[in-house]
Amino acid sequence: MSENTSWEVLSVKISAILPNLLQDVDTDQVTVNQLRDQVATALGVDVPTLQTHAEAFRALVRQLMGERRGLLEEIGQETAKVQSVYLCTVSRLLPHTEAAGNWRDIRRGLGVRGPKSCNRLAMPLDRTLQRSELATFVRDAFENAVTVGKGGNASAAQTKVLKLAVFRESHEDETPHFHVAILLNLRRAWRAAKRTLLERYKLPSHFSSSHTQWWSAVRYGAVASLKKPDIDPAPFTYSADGASWSLWEDSQRPFNAICWQKRTEAAERKRLTEAKPGPAKFCKMDLTAVIIAQKLKTKSAVMDYAQRRGTEQMQKWVCANQRRLSEHVEDAWEWDGAPKAAAEEAESEWGLVLQAASQTCPKGDDCSYRAAAELFFLANPTVRREELAAALRAVIVEGPSKVHRVPFLIGPSNSGKTTLVQPLESLFGSTRVFHKPPLNSGFPLVNLMKGKRFIFFDDYRPIEYCQSTIDLPTFLSLFQGAWFEIKQSQAFSNGYADYRWQKGVCMTAKDENLWVPYGSIGPEEVAHVQNRLYQFRCTAVLNNLRRTDSCALCFASWLVAGAAAADAGALRARVLVADQEASEQPVIGLAHLLEIAELSDRLGAFEVDCLALGARRVSEFTAEDWRAAPCFKALRPLEQRRLLKAAQAAV
Structure with a gap:
């Protein structure tokens, strides 16, 4: 080791330049290692040289910082802000407070004895205040605060500590003090909690309002910095739901485009004031922050902003990456929408429907979609709202199958x-x-594997598509929840991928020549396709619906309400069936009629409808009565024809 790099020489130089460096850094955020790198640059020595003196450098920094800050009894003024995040400090008693003898001394266990008058409140001398005990005291102080005045504390009953972390640290003389990071479920003033700690637990405390965000309060105790190079090796953590959480993860600053842009601007201003400015910096994250903060939606908007208001380095970076700017804009807005997308992904599809149904449409009675939906069901009595809602809910919750067929609106x-x-x-x-994929597509279902949550085939003609795009075996497997293989490009895979669809589906189509067999699809294949679909036939032409604005909230509202009404109807049907079975008086001739029509499997449902109308024998029914029955509407066209023909012969 050379003479110029010995610690004796370096420590003198560091002591001379360090006070000036400390004036220009945020000592709450900068770590000792980061400061060491800055010192190495300022001294003109290699970073590894100072790394060999890491412990000595750390001790020197601690000494210089201690001279600046003193002991922690003086921890600033408390402000009357109302927040959901606080940093509470419980420190040793000041001399005049200790002499009063009315408060709990957290130095117990270190040989410090308080006056006799406080022995009843003092803890055992063989230990200090435990982190878990202080956590219990602080939680109780917020959730069961002492009442103030006649009205009491109205917000205390609703207040809940969601998360809490207790850090035990030491003063320069090794006496302890505690910091408590607190996250509440609502914004609440700290004064009642401070009063509760004082009166109920005899603990003087200090509440800091400078940490307005949870990550900042946790970082103060969990991450070493110049102000606090030594951190608690075993902090206590708590969460209301009992789940474990990471201090390191919760101490990271969340991304905010405006804040990031401000920090970038501040760093550039500081660089320009240096005697020997280093090279300017600009990266994709800086561009992402600018795009989101300035709401830039297109490639041209980014170039325009860079030319008029961007730094020189931003202009160079944007020009060098000009061909990929559209991708960067798309990436930025995908980055911005990631939290919402992640929350939606964590929610089930039916959960999203319920969330939308719980909201109120901002247009109210003026919503064009609400009026259009009402008109649709009124003009198409063959499409029952409750029946369609139940069918949609079934495939959204369970996925398509032979039991839950795909809702198919035709007309x-x-x-x-x-x-x-x-x-x-x-x-x-x-x-x-x-x-709906394009006709004759070589890989029609590849995109289905890219995080899709619903299949909507508008104007889809199954027989036509089975000829050239989605073949019949794939169609049958896809819409009954079975495994099948999706054809992919062999340039990126082995050509096929196993897949199974278990989410919602809905289709629409024009009814003209919809089920006419042709090509490779014969009558039997047509029947197989129809068995996967729950057909709802529309009859009315409503030209005035062309300018209807789509509304997810009103759609979800009638969907949830209709499904609930279907559940209520099914419950009533079960009661009717139970009454009918108890009386042992079935509808006379119904079983024989359905046997002739080859619909014996629908006997239970038809008995419910007949009993609901008060019928005792099928001869009482006219053709109009059959057409009005809910079970009749659920039949397919040829099934309806067979039933009417059998009923006419029976009469």
């Missing part, structure tokens, strides 16, 4: 079928909905 052009279910796209997100 003439301009009948409102697409308008009715179009809000599914905005409900789940247009990029999360898988739409």
